[in-house]
Amino acid sequence: MRGIFANCVLAALLLAGTWADHHQNHHADFAFALYKNLNAKTQAGKNIFYSPLGISTALSMLSTGAGGDTHSQLFSTLGYGALNQSQVNEGFQHFFHMLGHSQENQKLDIGNAVVLRAGFNPSENFLKEIKDYYSGHIFNVDLIKPAEAVAEINAYISNKTHDRIKDMVKDLDQDMAMMLINYVYFKGEWEERFIKFLTRKADFHVDDTTKVQVDMMTGRGNYDIYNDADNHTTIIMVPYKGSTSMMIVLPDKGKMKEVEGYISKEHLRHWRNSVSQRSFLLYLPKFSISVAACLGDTLKELGITKAFEDNADFSGISDETMLKVSKVSHMASLSVTETGTEAAAVTIPQVMVVSALPHVVIDRPFLVFIMERSARSILFMGKISNPTLM
Ligand SMILES: *[C@@H]1O[C@H](CO)[C@@H](O)[C@H](O)[C@H]1NC(C)=O
Ligand SMILES: *[C@@H]1O[C@H](CO)[C@@H](O)[C@H](O)[C@H]1NC(C)=O
Ligand SMILES: *[C@@H]1O[C@H](CO)[C@@H](O)[C@H](O)[C@H]1NC(C)=O
Numbered sequence: 001m002r003g004i005f006a007n008c009v010l011a012a013l014l015l016a017g018t019w020a021d022h023h024q025n026h027h028a029d030f031a032f033a034l035y036k037n038l039n040a041k042t043q044a045g046k047n048i049f050y051s052p053l054g055i056s057t058a059l060s061m062l063s064t065g066a067g068g069d070t071h072s073q074l075f076s077t078l079g080y081g082a083l084n085q086s087q088v089n090e091g092f093q094h095f096f097h098m099l100g101h102s103q104e105n106q107k108l109d110i111g112n113a114v115v116l117r118a119g120f121n122p123s124e125n126f127l128k129e130i131k132d133y134y135s136g137h138i139f140n141v142d143l144i145k146p147a148e149a150v151a152e153i154n155a156y157i158s159n160k161t162h163d164r165i166k167d168m169v170k171d172l173d174q175d176m177a178m179m180l181i182n183y184v185y186f187k188g189e190w191e192e193r194f195i196k197f198l199t200r201k202a203d204f205h206v207d208d209t210t211k212v213q214v215d216m217m218t219g220r221g222n223y224d225i226y227n228d229a230d231n232h233t234t235i236i237m238v239p240y241k242g243s244t245s246m247m248i249v250l251p252d253k254g255k256m257k258e259v260e261g262y263i264s265k266e267h268l269r270h271w272r273n274s275v276s277q278r279s280f281l282l283y284l285p286k287f288s289i290s291v292a293a294c295l296g297d298t299l300k301e302l303g304i305t306k307a308f309e310d311n312a313d314f315s316g317i318s319d320e321t322m323l324k325v326s327k328v329s330h331m332a333s334l335s336v337t338e339t340g341t342e343a344a345a346v347t348i349p350q351v352m353v354v355s356a357l358p359h360v361v362i363d364r365p366f367l368v369f370i371m372e373r374s375a376r377s378i379l380f381m382g383k384i385s386n387p388t389l390m
Contacts, residue, residue, distance in 0.1 A: 028265035029079045030056060030302075031033070037298045039260060039383070045206050047389055049291040049368075051184045053110065058182035059299075061112055061136065061327070062307070064129045065122070065317035070306040077303040089133035096135050099372075101137030105189045108372070108379070111160060112136040115153055115179040117143045122178065122317045123354030146172050153179065153282035161185050164333050165290075177323060184332075186370065187381055189242030193339035194284070196278035199214045204285055204387060205364045208254075212388045214285035216363075217338055223282060224275035225251050225360070233259050235271040236282065236360060247271070248284075251368035256365050260383070267339050268369070283361040287387035299328060332380060334368075 031052035038048050056078055063074040064085060071085075080088055113135045116122065118141065130136035139156075141149035150169050158166045160183045169179075194217035202216035223286055224237035234254040236248045249266070253260040296308065306312055307325045313324040370380040 006057060028052075028268070028378065030077065031381060032264055033077075033302055034298065035260070035263075035381065037301055038293065041298070045210065045290050045385050047281055047291055047383060047385055047386075049289060049334055049380065050293060050330055051174075051332050051380050052214040052378045053380075054184040054331060054332075057092065057110065057112060057134065058180055058328075060092060061130060061134045061180060061182070064089065064133075065126045065127055065314050066307065067313040067315050068306075070190075070313040073263050073304050073306050074084065077299070081272060088125040088240055090127060093133045094375075095335055105242060106189065106240060107185065108147070108244070109160065109183070109185040111183055113156060114138045115181065116140045117157075117177055120177045120318070123319070125300075126317045134314060141172075141175065146174075147389070153181070157181060162187075163329055164335075168329070168331055175326070177321060178317070184379060187265070188242065190219075190243055190339050191239040192219060192330060194286075194337075196338045199286060199338065202283070202285075203363060206386045207365075211384060214287065214387050216283050216361075217286050217341045219282040219284060220309065221282070222277050222279050225278050226275040227278070228271065228274070231259070231262070231267070234360065235275060236362075237272075238282070238284075243373045245373060247369040247371060248362060250364070251366070253364065256383075260367070264365070278358075280358045283359065283363070284336070285362060285384075286337050287384070287386040288333070288335040288337075288390070289387070290331065290382070291382070291390060292329065292331045295328040295330050296325075305315055334370075334380065334382070 034050065034052060034055065035048070038050065042048050059074055059078055063071055063078075066074055075081075075083070075088075083091075096110060096209040099110060112130065114122075114127070114130055114136055116138065127138055130138065141152055143149055149172055151272075152168050154167055155167070155171075157168050162185060165183075172179075198218035199215050200218075201213050202212045204214045205211050206218075217240070224239075226235045227233075228235065234249065234250045237245050238248065239245045248260065249263070251272075289314045300308060307314075310322070310324060312322075312324040319321055365383060367383050368381065369378055371378055
């Protein structure tokens with residue numbers, strides 16, 4: 001068989017002081033299942049960062065063209081249970097429409113694209129669904145000139161992620177028929193910015209024996225916080241302007257393994273409901289990371305196997321060409337800064353008052369969730385083990 005495949009590139013992106021809180025419940029189980037699987041594959045001391053929303057979107061888009069077991073495995077792993085494809089499509093359509101109303105101070109772009117090899121013609125119906133429900137953009141590349149095709153795809157991704165993700169695609173399989181791309185770009189501005197001139201070098205303890213130097217930012221404000229002593233962790237919510245928030249989960253010293261072992265959407269909900277506002281100084285590293293992941297093995301382990309096999313059923317995409325998914329790659333980056341803008345309004349007396357406040361210092365590995373409040377969606381999540389790793 002020939003003419004294999006769908007390559008699914010997920011380009012996800014985050015900028016300046018970012019974060020959010022997010023999404024429908026069925027996506028949440030999938031988000032945590034992904035975390036546990038990726039965590040088991042990630043070396044100690046390395047960061048994990050991905051967009052559960054982006055991955056769900058790309059796979060849902062793929063499922064519009066799938067049939068039989070190929071489809072049912074996608075649905076059950078994504079947690080869609082009793083839903084049918086039209087309901088899922090309409091859900092995304094609604095979601096994208098809602099997010100389309102961009103707000104001042106916050107930029108959240110989620111989009112999809114289908115790249116076709118010139119000469120491969122997928123079914124009209126599939127293309128229509130991609131356009132109608134997933135705001136998908138469709139374009140052709142000529143595989144006879146692979147370097148140009150790669151450059152064209154990378155330029156598209158780079159444009160959509162505001163240059164944050166530049167060389168996502170390295171090469172193209174000559175058998176490629178189609179590539180699916182999903183990107184998530186988020187840029188937020190803190191509701192209360194960090195005080196730029198107070199940023200200092202400080203130690204961050206990657207583990208008991210390793211420490212690295214970070215630029216530690218100082219935030220002074222009223223943040224939502226909750227100390228879950230029974231469960232050995234502290235939760236801090238740092239809101240962005242607009243409708244997103246960053247939830248920092250800071251396990252007690254030596255308790256990261258325990259926390260990542262039990263964490264689930266129920267804990268997230270419990271914490272969201274338990275936080276209360278207090279005034280304190282927050283010390284948070286300034287950092288910028290980029291994490292690439294090949295999700296093929298992870299998705300297979302989570303139950304999506306058929307899509308990768310020679311007898312996969314993508315008859316909804318083409319009933320002439322046999323298709324299977326050859327590769328699913330994902331890339332996400334996060335950059336957290338004071339805000340990007342100068343903290344010119346801060347005066348010295350304020351700072352002195354501030355120093356009498358209690359402190360919360362993020363100087364050891366933590367979990368991070370960027371969530372969209374209205375849709376309760378997890379836009380991004382991950383573990384920052386070492387903020388100095390790019
Ligand atoms: C999907 O489910 C909805 C609600 O049960 C139903 O109205 C609709 O006809 C179903 N669509 C298909 C294609 O089965
Ligand atoms: C992306 O491309 C469009 C159209 O060429 C252009 O208007 C826009 O400024 C580009 N965006 C970025 C971030 O480069
Ligand atoms: C610890 O987590 C459980 C959920 O697993 C929750 O029911 C319990 O209330 C938490 N403990 C505290 C002190 O919040």
